Amino acid sequence: MKKRWTMRRALLVLCIASVVFALLLQTFLFHQSLRRQIRAESISDHEISLNKMQTDLSNFIHTIRGEMLTIYSEQDLIAAMREAAEKDTDMKDYYWRSWYFARKRFTKEDQLLAMYLYDTKDHLISSYRYNSVTYPKDIYKAEYDDNSDRVYDYVHGKRTDLMISGYRNSAAKKDIVRFVLKLHNYDADRNALGYLVCDINSAALTSIMAKYVDVEQVCLWLQPLNDRVIAMTGEASESQCRIQKQLAKVVQSHYKSGELEQEYDGNYLIQVSQENYNLEAFVLVSQSLLTATQKTLIRTLLIIMGAMILAIMVIVLFVSQWMTKPVEEMSSTITRIKDGETQLRVQPVGWSQELTTLGTEFNEMLDRMQVMAQEELQHKMLVERTEYKMLQAQINPHFLYNTLDTMSGIANAQNCPMVSGMCHSLSAIFRYSLNMTDELSTVQNEMAHVRNYLYVMDVRNGSTIAYDYQIDSDTLADQMPRICIQPVVENALTHGLRNVRRKDKKLLIRSEHVKENLVITVQDNGAGMDAESMNRLLDQNDMKRVESGISIGILNVNARLKRLFGEKYGLHIESTAGEGTTVTITVPAVSTENSGDMENV
Structure with a gap:
């Protein structure tokens, strides 16, 4: 049968x-x-x-x-x-x-x-x-x-x-x-x-290039468009050297980026341009290297x-089929462990060495995972403590504040009120300038910073300028970027009033609400300036000029305001030669109580 x-x-x-x-x-x-x-x-x-x-x-x-x-x-x-x-x-x-x-x-x-x-x-x-x-x-x-x-x-x-x-x-x-x-x-x-x-040794460039490519079967070179090769590295084959010379001549003669083919006699050409400078990187890679x-x-x-x-x-x-039941039991236990019963362990089956080993190793793996989790937690706590100690080891700016406050107290005790006041103002200036926890401040804090700055300038230069503050109380809680008024005031003192020979030097600072905007005006009766050229620079808002350091106070404040609030806000200047200058700062009127509305500005 x-x-x-x-x-x-x-x-x-x-x-x-x-x-x-x-x-x-x-x-x-x-x-x-x-x-x-x-x-x-x-x-x-x-x-x-x-x-x-x-x-x-x-x-x-x-x-x-x-x-x-x-x-x-x-x-x-x-x-x-x-x-x-x-x-x-x-x-x-x-x-x-x-x-x-x-x-x-x-x-x-x-x-x-x-x-x-x-x-x-x-x-x-x-x-x-x-x-x-x-x-x-x-x-x-x-x-x-x-x-x-x-x-x-x-x-x-x-x-x-x-x-x-x-x-x-x-x-x-x-x-x-x-x-x-x-x-x-x-x-x-x-x-x-x-x-x-x-003239720089090209080895300075080839040392950088060599870090990014394997030298075998690769030919890498740098070449400005329509110019000679300036640096080359790699252990190129004879065919790659020949192809490289031909391609270099093409790039040197009226070449436009992206015109070269990608495959040449068993070699693949990769080309990367540099945005900041007229410099192209070319690399010939052997096809055998790509297919290895x-x-x-x-x-x-x-x-x-x-x-x-x-x-x-x-x-x-x-x-055999009689393994099904113990395997299912082990699978059920593993599923329960996966679902959260992490204290469970697989019961090793005695009839099979493989299953016994599997169960034992799985249990040991779970134990090791728990140990690793605990070690990871301890490691994380150690890293956090280390980072905290590193922060403590840094120079604490509060040491400077406390030292100036101490100097102020000593000067006051020694009957030197001017020195005491100047130390107190400097402490407040540093404390306000170095506090970068929040990009925004209030008009009240900005004016306190300006008053401290003007006090220090009066002590340095003598009280030759009359200050007039016309600050609307409704504007004190309005928000604006930190240190925006003081650079404008400093510009008025430095370029407007410093070299003017008159007895009635005046500086007016006014804040008010105009429709939905906060308008801050800094006005002096100094020498005046070319307002038309300056307004043109403010409207252009050229970040390269800001970074170059030219008129960094005015341009920097204007750039920050436009970046935060939009192009229609910022600074505007009106000036008459010999009569004075008026700088107007315009930002949206947002008080600290409604600061959440700034996301919609």
Whole structure:
């Protein structure tokens, strides 16, 4: 009699066949889509690394530019360059100034090799050279091609950004990155004064680049658009070197960003632009490098698939049905633990070493998880205590407040009321200025800050100004950004009343409600100013000008008000030469009781 299959055996065979078919189908489909996916992910990883690299390079270039800009702090030199530009005077006395400037402003990490300062007629004013033999005295008189033609075109062109170029110093056997900065007056005309040239060792850039790419089978270079390559790294193959030279020539000759192809003779080109400076990063990656991960994953997938098929066959063939009940009991216990009964533990089944081990290890895992949770809580508490101690270790500004208050008390006890009052006012000024817990304050607090400031100024300069406060009591609780009135008052004292020779110097501060707005007026009878030009700057609200430090008090207050309340609010100036100036601050009228309404402003 033919032996019939049992249902259990049929189900076992069906399960094994279904699992094997599913794994084979999954492997086939995965193999079809894997190459494109892994290649896209590899390219994305390279692009992310290049973007991070560009950020670091931008920070380095920004540092170099900032150090070059400090030449404006050499006031006598700038004044002499201004006079030379206007009257064609001689500047031989400043020949060594670049040497002193380079040693004072640039660090060893900047790897500055040479510096040249020129006037508007391309005459060398001063120079610094790390080696007087290998670096030319004048870039326009070098014995080798140092890319000076591009410098000449730049300084006599209309570009105003920082120029970045490069060349090969054959005498020093080094690749040089050249930075060129135009110097000009900070006025409406921005008349040119000359330009500053700094030659940096390209190793400073390649050291940053090398951190973001694997050097094998990769060719990475930096190149400004329509200029030469300034830095390159990576262990490139012969074909990659050949492709790189061809692409560099294309970028150097009337190239626009994004015009290059992506694949070249088995290599993939990735290009990342830099927003702040005219600098492109290019990397050639071998296709074999992009597909290396794919081969590894395919191999791992086949191993896993074989292991899974073998394990399923063993389990299905040799695990009997009588295991179902104890497994279900264990599953039920695990579910209860998952639902919150964390004190429960699985009861190991004695008839099976595997299930016994599973139950024991699971119980030990639960115990370890509880221990880890407790350790994590303790660690968190330790971190919080450490952070608290770090905060305590910082300089406490209250020490300054208390010291000034103590000085005030001592001065008062020694019958020095003026010193006592000045210490008390300074303490209040520092306390108000250094308290950054809340961006907003009230008109009452702002006026208290202004009164303390005016008291200190009276002690310093003498009580020569009559102050008139016309503060509407309804406005005292109105909210406004901190330290907005005092910079305007300071501007009135410094630029309006300080140099005016009259006995009746007056300063009026008024606050009132006009419709739905809070209007604060600061009026003086001083020298006056060019209100039309200043109002134009206030309307433009140029953040670069605010950050540059020009008229930072007025422009800073105006920028903060517009950022917080909108473009229709801020400062407005009315002035008549010789008669005085009126500065009007306009913000929405929002009292502390209705501060929640500010979200709708």
